[in-house]
Amino acid sequence: MLELLDAWVERGWLRRIDRALVRWLKELEPSTPEPLLLAAALCSHQYGRGHICLDLSATLLDADATLSLPPEGDVGEEMPTKPSELLEGSQLESWLAAIKGSPLVNSEASPLVLVENRLYLRRNYRFEQAVAGHISSRLAPMEVSPELKPQLDALFSAPGLDWQKLACGLAFRMPFTIITGGPGTGKTTTVVRLLGLKQQLALASGQKLRIGLAAPTGKAAARLTESIRGAVEKLALPQDVKAAIPVEVTTLHKLLGVIPQSRHFRHHHQNPLHLDLLVVDEASMVDLEMMSALLDALPASAQLILLGDKDQLASVEAGSVLGDLCQGADLGGYDTDTQRFLESLCGESLAAFTQGQSALAQCRAMLRVSHRFGSDSGIGQLARAVNLGQSEAALKLLRENRDDLKLLPIKDDGVALSRLAIEGYRGYLQVLSAERGSERDTWAAKVLAAFGRFQMLCALRKGPFGVEGLNQEIAEALKANGQLEADHGWYEGRPVLVTRNNYTLELMNGDVGICLRVVEADGSQRLRVAFPVVGGIKWVLPSRLSDVETVFAMTVHKSQGSEFDHTVLVLPDTLSPVLTRELVYTGITRAKRCFTLAAPKLGLLAAAVERKVERASGLREAFSQG
Structure with a gap:
């Protein structure tokens, strides 16, 4: 098995770290059967491709497609034995039996976890369980004031079935809400009106909500800041309410307080964020590990609202959290109580949408009308x-x-x-x-x-x-x-993309700047790179930019x-x-x-x-x- 893995690594089919995992497992448990070693290598390979686990059933059904092995375009001669050839004739039951029988799987602190037909690296299983657990704890409906409907009517005056209005209503009913929709469907407009109404009610009761706004990248944060600032100005609410709505959006890394040279953050369940409500935009870009860290740092009493387009690319790192959570969102899936609640807000029937009992579906609203792209676009x-x-x-x-x-x-x-x-x-x-x-x-x-x-x-x-x-x-x-x-x-006019977070310069992966020749105080000319930041421009010497x-x-x-x-x-x-x-x-x-x-x-x-x-x-x- 190890020789075959060596051949796969040399061919570029597997990463060295995939092979290293198998060697480590073999050292931990020399009697580990080859079917488990193969599964572990493929599990690590799939993680590198963005998957959280190895689906054993799908792998046996069509290994070439599931694993993308051999990689598309690899048609060279003297090809090593493919995973599909190795697995030919294998039965799921026997593969599961070989995996279940090992102390490397499902024992306390074992490196691998098997759930039904899914094999996980333990850290990924832990992240997935944490995300599911935190969200599940926020799925119980809250009491809604009978005054909500006239208050929403004042902010959303469009006739007919207004999904922006319904999304806002859901966010008053559920501690966890997902508002998804394509470009121009009004996700930002909706959430600004929601924040305005929530803050207005809080101020009327002598309180002020601590609201946080975050996005995965600096670029997304800067764009959302600009959008929110414009939307707040247009709100038909008193000036003191608008002044209490935050407009500055931060990155998730900065919000959580990243600890340099580590994967850990200053904020976690023992040092939670001081927030009553958190809005996260571009949630499709948030990977499973980051979502786990975010939920761990959020107080149990705080409300979480995720905004994003469920149909966009998933995160660069492993997982497709928003896509998984939004599965079936276009169909509705509301239970009787949720349907009645939403119909009472809009005065329209939702009978055309499928009904369901999933607790998660009661937290989702899909915006369906694009205000950017008309029907003739x-x-x-x-x-x-x-x-x-x-x-x-x-x-x-x-x-x-x-x-x-x-x-x-x-x-x-x-x-x-x-x-x-x-x-x-x-x-x-x-x-x-x-x-x-x-x-x-x-x-x-x-x-x-x-x-x-x-x-x-x-x-x-x-x-x-x-x-x-x-x-x-x-x-x-x-x-x-x-x-x-x-x-x-370096030359004037060169546009550059930051490829790694630089916490010293407060530049994040994805930030874009342009090199310009500027006149210094002493009259000399010097190249500097201009980056857009909230409220202005950050100037950086090219020599300080390595990544x-x-x-x-x-x-x-x-x-x-x-x-x-x-x-x-x-x-x-x-x-x-x-x-x-x-x-x-x-x-x-x-x-x-x-x-x-x-x-x-x-x-x-x-x-x-x-x-x-x-x-x-x-x-x-x-x-x-x-």
Whole structure:
């Protein structure tokens, strides 16, 4: 077995850490049977791919697809024995028996945990149990004042079935609430009205709610801060109430108080956050470990509201917490009591939605009307087609050459992409030059805003149509066109993406800055990098930035929490495990005004749209019975 694992590692099928786990288990228990060692290696492999556990049943049913082994594109000769070949003829019962019979599984503090047909690394099982337990403790309905309906009517005056209003009502009834919906459906508007009403009622009783606002990344936090500030100003509430609504959004790491050089936080169940209510935006980006830490630090008396698009890409790290918690949200699933409560608020029937008994479903509201993309919006129609797995409809929309949808066939030479990039990034470079005489922070803010109007997104990092290759090609094209300095290090106009949290500089993974030449107090000129922060600009010397990369192109994952006027999604030339429906949908919905699909092979779009990813976990099952 160990020799085969060595071959898989050499081939790039497994990580070294997957093999190291098996060797450690073998040292702990030399008599460990090979079926368990194989399961442990595959469990670790799946964790590296974002899964919380190894689904043994799915693995036996179709190991190649479940494990993505061999990786797509690996068609070389002298291929080692595949996991599917190794498992051929195996029965689930015998595999389970080999696993259950080991002291490495399900004993106190054992490294592996088996639940039904799911095998976990113990730490992941612990995180999953913690998340399920904390949420379960917040599923009992609260008493609702009979005055709620007229109060909601004053804030939500639209006739008919208003899901924003119902979401707000649910948040008054449940200590834990999920408000999900696509771009432009009003998640921020809804939560600001909710916070305003809750704070108004608290102030009327002589109290003031301690409200926290958080997002997974600095970029998402800055965007939400701007959105909330604007929404608060528009609220039809007294000025003292609006003044009591927080508008500053922090990152989850900063909220919890990360301890440098560790995975631990200052806030936990023994030192909880001093909050009565916490709102977390872009919740689809929150992985299982972070969600566990967040819930552990939240006082039992505090209310939690998650906002996010359930159909977006899951978190970079393991888990798909929001997706798991929102399974079936589009169907409703409300029990009789919840349905009656919601119908009493809106005066409309919810009979068209399915009924259910899951306690989790009583906490969810799905916003269904996009105020950004009307019924005639190409971007909106394309996003819906992709979300429904309708690849032919998606291709038809792209070929119609609408004002907001473009299709760009590309070749290996990358000429078409370079031309598009030169035109797309012309705007921020013109602002950089034209506004140079402005006050320094004002100038930087204008350049950053102009840069954010256009962005190329990639599915992959490597390859001719990946982030690394495109960033180099675009930079060279802009330099050859005379739009950038011909310098290979730091140069004015270079956009950079922070790739690792820097707590000293208070820059987070995903933050974007632009290098500018500024005039110092002594009259000398010096390159500094401008980053947008809440309330202004942060200037950093390039020499202090080690974990950054040029960002004319970024991965779709890194773009989450951002929006751009014009988004270009560049597909690779070969099928990859990351090329999925969720990735395409996320790329499309980053665009506000125009979306361009750049593809060397249109058939890959259909393949991606038809491939929906479900990360293995037990979180959905934890709530499926009640």
